[in-house]
Amino acid sequence: xxxxxxxxxxxxxxxxxxxxxxxxxxxxxxxxxxxxxxxxxxxxxxxxxxxxxxxxxxxxxxxxxxxxxxxxxxxxxxxxxxxxxxxxxxxxxxxxxxxxxxxxxxxxxxxxxxxxxxxxxxxxxxxxxxxxxxxxxxxxxxxxxxxxxxxxxxxxxxxxxxxxxxxxxxxxxxxxxxxxxxxxxxxxxxxxxxxxxxxxxxxxxxxxxxxxxxxxxxxxxxxxxxxxxxxxxxxxxxxxxxxxxxxxxxxxxxxxxxxxxxxxxxxxxxxxxxxxxx
Numbered sequence: 001x002x003x004x005x006x007x008x009x010x011x012x013x014x015x016x017x018x019x020x021x022x023x024x025x026x027x028x029x030x031x032x033x034x035x036x037x038x039x040x041x042x043x044x045x046x047x048x049x050x051x052x053x054x055x056x057x058x059x060x061x062x063x064x065x066x067x068x069x070x071x072x073x074x075x076x077x078x079x080x081x082x083x084x085x086x087x088x089x090x091x092x093x094x095x096x097x098x099x100x101x102x103x104x105x106x107x108x109x110x111x112x113x114x115x116x117x118x119x120x121x122x123x124x125x126x127x128x129x130x131x132x133x134x135x136x137x138x139x140x141x142x143x144x145x146x147x148x149x150x151x152x153x154x155x156x157x158x159x160x161x162x163x164x165x166x167x168x169x170x171x172x173x174x175x176x177x178x179x180x181x182x183x184x185x186x187x188x189x190x191x192x193x194x195x196x197x198x199x200x201x202x203x204x205x206x207x208x209x210x211x212x213x214x215x216x217x218x219x220x221x222x223x224x225x226x227x228x229x230x231x232x233x234x235x236x237x238x239x240x241x242x243x244x245x246x247x248x249x250x251x252x253x254x255x256x257x258x259x260x261x262x263x264x265x266x267x268x269x270x271x272x273x274x275x276x277x278x
Contacts, residue, residue: 001044004275006212009079010040011272014241015265016075016088022261024092027100030251031145032072034176034209034236039076041215042141051081054108060138061127063112065120066145066174067101068253073110074098082109118151120144121171125161128169128229139223143172147179150188155200161229162201169229170222171202174209176238178249197231209234243267 001009013036021027043049047060064073071091078085090096097106101115111127114120124142131138144154161169173193181187190196194204203225207214215234222230238252239245242264256264 003212004278006037006040006044007275008272009044010037011241011268011275012079013040013072013075015268016078016085017071018242018256018261018264018268020071020074020088020091020098021255022258022264023089024100025255026092027071027255028068028253029071029242029256030178030238030245030248030253031066031174031176032069032075033240033242033245034238035069035072035143035174035234036075036240037210037212037215037236038143038172038174038234039072041212041219043076043080045216046219047141048138049080049109051109054082058136058138061111061124061140063120063124063127063140063142064102064114065124065142066117066148067114067120069143069145069174070098070100070102073102074107077107077109080109083107117145117148118153121154121157122160124169124171125157125164125166128161128166129164131168132164132166139168139170140166141170141172143174145179146173146175146177146184146190146193147187149173149190149193150184155196158197158200158202158231165201165227166229167226170219171197171229171231172209173231173233174236175233176236178238178247178252180249180252182249193233194231197233201228202231203228204231204233206233207235209236210240241268241271 128140245251
């Protein structure tokens with residue numbers, strides 16, 4: 001895809017996020033929207049995956065360590081063809097396979113169940129080590145939240161990954177600087193994030209995580225890095241794309257009402273029109 005096509009796809013992912021959370025009456029739109037461009041890049045450009053064969057042995061693996069942003073992952077999976085887009089509207093409904101957090105047993109394309117913050121990174125490190133031990137070529141990607149990296153297990157996994165030189169592992173930190181209680185640097189600052197990862201022997205890249213040029217260069221650099229894992233610190237905007245959600249911590253974990261939903265979808269419609277005029 002070219003940049004314009006990726007931007008249009010990311011808009012569809014954002015529409016899927018907002019629609020799913022609105023239909024559920026619950027969920028986590030803010031961090032899903034901030035990571036929508038990251039999900040789009042991973043699933044439409046970066047990863048070796050096949051929607052027709054979600055469990056193929058040589059596929060790249062993805063772990064959503066910040067599992068509450070499942071609406072973003074689900075929207076990307078649906079638009080990539082892993083399951084019908086209309087199923088997004090069943091999010092969190094009784095009997096739906098689209099639970100509030102990723103479920104590897106029932107959702108095509110989900111490689112690891114997640115939701116308990118801090119644990120997904122360890123799972124990804126184990127997958128990467130297994131790939132090394134079995135001499136497989138697949139890569140492992142894990143998305144963490146900047147609030148999530150306040151968890152101690154994150155840094156145990158980082159120490160392990162750096163020590164084992166897992167250059168088939170790429171950690172992405174969605175650095176939107178907001179968590180459920182407010183700015184991360186006021187709740188419990190993880191900064192400087194880049195220096196912390198370097199101290200655990202990671203190759204570190206800092207980018208604008210809502211810019212596809214930056215995403216391309218970062219993931220190309222990560223793939224070319226040998227002898228150490230890579231951490232991509234992606235600066236993003238919480239609630240990106242929806243005017244009243246952007247940079248507002250309150251939208252970490254609540255659903256828009258009908259009037260708010262209409263405004264959000266109009267924001268995204270206008271953004272799509274602007275892209276078509278370029």
